[in-house]
Amino acid sequence: MPPWLTQLLYLVAAVLFIVGLKRLNTPATARRGNLISGAGMLVAIFVTLLDLGQVNYTVIIGGVVVGSALGLTAALSVQMTAMPQMVALLNGFGGGASMLVGAAEFLRLYQAGEEIATPTVTVMQLSLIIGAVTLSGSLIAFAKLQELMTGRPITYAGQQFVNGLLFLVLVGLAGWQVVTEVPLIGPFYGVVALALVLGVLLVMPIGGADMPVVISLLNSYSGVAAAMTGFVINNEVLIIAGALVGSAGVILSQLMCKAMNRSLANVLFGAFGAVVTAGKKSAEGLTVKSITAEDFAIQLAYAQKVIVVPGYGMAVAQAQHQARELADLIEKRGGAVKYAIHPVAGRMPGHMNVLLAEANVPYDKLYDMDEVNDEFADTDVCLVIGANDVVNPASRTDTSSPIYGMPILNADRARMCVVFKRSMAAGFAGVENELFYRDKTWMLFGDAKASLSKLISEVKQV
Amino acid sequence: MSTEALIIAIVIFTLSTFLGVELIGRVPPTLHTPLMSGANAVSGITIVGALIIAAGDRGWISTYLGFVAIVFAMMNVAGGYAVTDRMLAMFKTKETEKKQ
Numbered sequence: 001m002p003p004w005l006t007q008l009l010y011l012v013a014a015v016l017f018i019v020g021l022k023r024l025n026t027p028a029t030a031r032r033g034n035l036i037s038g039a040g041m042l043v044a045i046f047v048t049l050l051d052l053g054q055v056n057y058t059v060i061i062g063g064v065v066v067g068s069a070l071g072l073t074a075a076l077s078v079q080m081t082a083m084p085q086m087v088a089l090l091n092g093f094g095g096g097a098s099m100l101v102g103a104a105e106f107l108r109l110y111q112a113g114e115e116i117a118t119p120t121v122t123v124m125q126l127s128l129i130i131g132a133v134t135l136s137g138s139l140i141a142f143a144k145l146q147e148l149m150t151g152r153p154i155t156y157a158g159q160q161f162v163n164g165l166l167f168l169v170l171v172g173l174a175g176w177q178v179v180t181e182v183p184l185i186g187p188f189y190g191v192v193a194l195a196l197v198l199g200v201l202l203v204m205p206i207g208g209a210d211m212p213v214v215i216s217l218l219n220s221y222s223g224v225a226a227a228m229t230g231f232v233i234n235n236e237v238l239i240i241a242g243a244l245v246g247s248a249g250v251i252l253s254q255l256m257c258k259a260m261n262r263s264l265a266n267v268l269f270g271a272f273g274a275v276v277t278a279g280k281k282s283a284e285g286l287t288v289k290s291i292t293a294e295d296f297a298i299q300l301a302y303a304q305k306v307i308v309v310p311g312y313g314m315a316v317a318q319a320q321h322q323a324r325e326l327a328d329l330i331e332k333r334g335g336a337v338k339y340a341i342h343p344v345a346g347r348m349p350g351h352m353n354v355l356l357a358e359a360n361v362p363y364d365k366l367y368d369m370d371e372v373n374d375e376f377a378d379t380d381v382c383l384v385i386g387a388n389d390v391v392n393p394a395s396r397t398d399t400s401s402p403i404y405g406m407p408i409l410n411a412d413r414a415r416m417c418v419v420f421k422r423s424m425a426a427g428f429a430g431v432e433n434e435l436f437y438r439d440k441t442w443m444l445f446g447d448a449k450a451s452l453s454k455l456i457s458e459v460k461q462v
Numbered sequence: 463m464s465t466e467a468l469i470i471a472i473v474i475f476t477l478s479t480f481l482g483v484e485l486i487g488r489v490p491p492t493l494h495t496p497l498m499s500g501a502n503a504v505s506g507i508t509i510v511g512a513l514i515i516a517a518g519d520r521g522w523i524s525t526y527l528g529f530v531a532i533v534f535a536m537m538n539v540a541g542g543y544a545v546t547d548r549m550l551a552m553f554k555t556k557e558t559e560k561k562q
Contacts, residue, residue: 017504017507018481018485020500020504021482021485021486021497021500021501021504022485024489024493024496024497024500025485025488025489025490025493025497026490026493027490027492027493027553030493030496030550030553031547031550031551031553033500034496034500034503034543034546034547034550035547037500037503037504037543038503038543040504041503041504041506041507041509041539041543044507044509044510045509045510045513048510048513048514049513049517052513052514052517052518055517055518056516056517056525057517059516059517059525059528059529059532060513060516060517060532062529063512063516063528063529063530063531063532063533063536064532064536066533066536067532067533067534067535067536067537067539067540068536068537068539068540070533070536070537070541071536071537071538071539071540071541071542071544072540072541072544074537074541074545075540075541075542075544075545075548076544076548078545080549083495083499083545083549084495086541086545087495087498087499087502087542087545090502090503090537090538090541090542090545091502091505091538093534093535093537093538094502094505094506094508094534094535094538094542096531096534097506097508097509097511097512097531097532097534097535097538098508098511100512100515100527100528100530100531100534101508101511101512101515101527101528101531103527104515104520104523104524104527104528104531105515105524107523107524107527108520108521108523108524111521111523117464119464119465119468215498216498219498219501219502219505222502222505222508222538223501223504223505225505225508226505226507226508226511227475227478229508229511230471230511231468231471231475232511233511233514233515234467234471235510235511235514236471236474237507237510238507238508238510238511239471239474239475239478240474240478241478241504241505241507242475242478242505242507242508243474243475243476243478243479243481243482244478244479244481244482244485244501244504245482245501245502245504245505246479246482247478247479247480247481247482247483247486248482248483248485248486248497248501249498249501251482251483251486251487252486252489252494252497252498252501255489255491255494256494259491341491341492343491343494348494348495348498349491349494349495349498350491350492350493350494350495350496350497351495353491353492353493353494353495353553354495354496354549354552357549357552357553358552360552363492363553366492368490368491
């Protein structure tokens with residue numbers, strides 16, 4: 001295949017990625033957008049194979065079959081609640097692939113004893129470092145969300161100093177490789193090893209509640225790593241697609257930080273949720289009121305305006321189907337039900353939207369925080385299902401609270417607020433929630449799914 | 463890589479970065495998860511690099527590392543697109559639900 005044709009077809013692939021991502025912007029066109037982007041990927045793969053000509057097909061077909069089988073099996077069997085860690089895992093492997101490509105290219109030139117041009121060796125170091133950080137960082141994010149290790153931040157004295165020092169040594173080794181004339185194997189191994197360690201250390205101190213931001217950022221890294229690989233092997237489609245993902249990930253991370261009213265630096269280095277701080281107002285001496293499903297069913301059956309505030313607890317209990325069933329029941333009785341979605345509810349932006357979509361809740365019934373927040377005041381009943389930090393009024397008033405300043409859903413302003421909760425444990429951010437002690441709040445203790453099922457059968461009998 | 467080639471690559475990288483910002487800027491929160499997952503699938507484009515490394519006549523180290531890179535990248539590509547499609551297939555309005 002002539003080089004110009006290869007380039008032209010790569011351009012087609014790049015355009016398909018751009019159009020595909022653009023269509024992911026609205027729910028109505030999103031699915032087709034994803035398919036268009038997938039078509040771009042197929043074009044890129046086939047053009048590459050055609051361009052290579054006579055090659056070792058055993059390796060290629062073997063790799064493609066094994067990789068696709070593993071990826072598809074995971075993708076088709078994963079539960080919707082586990083989506084954040086799934087994305088983290090897949091993303092890690094993407095970063096790992098970029099790292100391996102950079103490593104293979106380096107080792108080839110090293111073995112040949114060739115001098116590597118300065119620009120090439122520089123981008124090679126970048127693809128190694130960013131790829132390795134993405135790989136190990138994503139695996140730690142996966143382990144935290146899958147609860148293979150604690151979701152709380154892991155911190156120790158001088159942590160920032162250690163990380164900073166490690167980073168400097170890493171930059172030093174990479175710099176050594178860049179200025180030296182012949183490739184050096186020692187610094188190469190050093191760079192890969194230290195970058196892998198750095199990925200682990202950077203994600204360790206970040207709490208589970210902040211994991212969405214981290215995954216989005218790691219997603220951005222894997223894009224940049226792919227772009228750097230594109231520099232190494234001089235391939236435009238890698239650079240374009242990698243840069244698109246790189247900036248998309250950063251923008252998405254920023255959107256999430258903005259929703260929490262925190263800076264990216266605070267998320268990455270703040271060790272948010274490390275200690276259980278009660279803030280100024282301690283929960284001691286305050287009591288909560290609990291309500292039974294039977295009593296609550298009567299209130300709910302005659303409610304006109306109902307707002308459901310879902311959170312990660314709903315995901316854990318797999319209670320989204322029961323939530324919808326209850327909502328249908330209320331609507332059949334003449335009430336109106338809306339779902340209020342906090343931008344960082346769950347462990348991934350839009351996590352709740354996906355879960356409720358799975359339960360066949362039409363997406364036009366889901367309302368963003370800004371759209372629905374003024375309506376709580378004339379809402380009869382607000383159901384807080386497994387949400388905690390996103391409805392904590394302390395963020396409005398208590399300057400000593402770690403979540404002070406985070407915009408919240410005004411669940412406390414509803415005429416009646418019922419919180420579905422397993423126990424009185426603090427939320428993911430480790431903060432005591434004032435809402436539970438308010439006059440208009442009742443607690444419905446137990447598994448959210450069981451409580452909702454009970455409510456459904458009780459409301460039917462009213 | 464020559465200096466000119468590097469400059470052209472930097473130009474492409476920079477413009478694509480700005481394009482990415484424009485593309486993502488106004489996405490509703492509803493679609494943040496599928497978008498993240500869809501963008502993640504695109505980052506599997508590194509499969510192109512993996513194929514070139516593994517298939518080219520570059521010695522056994524490249525072939526071995528390239529093979530592992532293909533497996534990793536294909537997991538990212540196949541898994542990423544499949545999981546995104548699964549999520550988006552569930553997004554319905556009242557109207558589309560009635561049609562079905």
